Amino acid sequence: MSQLNSSHAPQLVSDQGEVRANGWTLLADDEAIGVDQAVLSFARAVTELDGLNGRYGVRIAPGDDVRLLAPFLSKIALIEVAFPGYRDGRGYSTARILRQDLGFDGEIRAVGDVLRDQLFWMMRCGFDSFLLKDADPAGAIKYARSLYKTAYQSAADGLKPVWALRHPA
Numbered sequence: 001m002s003q004l005n006s007s008h009a010p011q012l013v014s015d016q017g018e019v020r021a022n023g024w025t026l027l028a029d030d031e032a033i034g035v036d037q038a039v040l041s042f043a044r045a046v047t048e049l050d051g052l053n054g055r056y057g058v059r060i061a062p063g064d065d066v067r068l069l070a071p072f073l074s075k076i077a078l079i080e081v082a083f084p085g086y087r088d089g090r091g092y093s094t095a096r097i098l099r100q101d102l103g104f105d106g107e108i109r110a111v112g113d114v115l116r117d118q119l120f121w122m123m124r125c126g127f128d129s130f131l132l133k134d135a136d137p138a139g140a141i142k143y144a145r146s147l148y149k150t151a152y153q154s155a156a157d158g159l160k161p162v163w164a165l166r167h168p169a
Contacts, residue, residue: 012109013137015128017145022131024057024078039080042069049075059111062090066097073104081127083112092125099126099156119144126156 012022026039033040033048039057040048042064049056049072057078060066069076079098081091091110098104109129110122116134119141134140151159 008133008135010131010133011137013130013132013141015123015130015141017138017141019138024080026057026059026080037078039078045069045072045076060091060094062088064094066094067102070102073102073106076104076106078107078109079104080109080111080131083110083114086113086115086118092121095122095126096156116140116143120147124151124155124157124159 011019013019024037024039025035027033027035027041027044029041029044033052033056037057039059042058042060045056045058046068049069052075055075055077057080058069058076059080059082061082062084066079069079081094083091095108095110098108107129108127109131110118110127111131114122114130114132116132119130119132122130123144130137130141132140150162150165152162154161154164
């Protein structure tokens with residue numbers, strides 16, 4: 001188990017800095033789906049979403065192939081991407097694939113060992129909420145948004161790259 005980056009209790013914060021309550025419940029694979037806003041494991045979602053009605057959340061672990069969720073995206077309102085340690089960057093690719101390749105427009109939430117120094121880059125990849133262990137989660141978002149006003153490459157956030165600003169079409 002990794003050491004989490006802070007001793008503060010995790011708080012849910014949007015990419016706009018709004019701290020809000022988390023109404024979603026992560027279900028164990030053997031737990032009945034009887035609650036609103038249920039988050040399923042990736043394996044359970046791939047095997048059960050086809051037979052379910054409603055909209056659900058899915059927890060993605062490093063190594064899960066998020067492309068397998070493509071047929072079920074209309075049934076998914078939230079995708080939680082787990083970061084078991086801050087050194088594991090596979091979740092960035094997961095968010096980018098969801099936003100840019102699969103066109104997912106629901107909420108993508110970073111959970112686990114999420115550091116304030118990662119927030120800017122996570123937002124660039126398509127994350128729009130964070131379960132953040134920080135004394136000031138709203139301030140962390142404000143800080144991340146203030147870091148850079150330009151970028152060298154395009155990303156899921158829609159920020160125009162520097163070359164496009166220099167050479168408008």
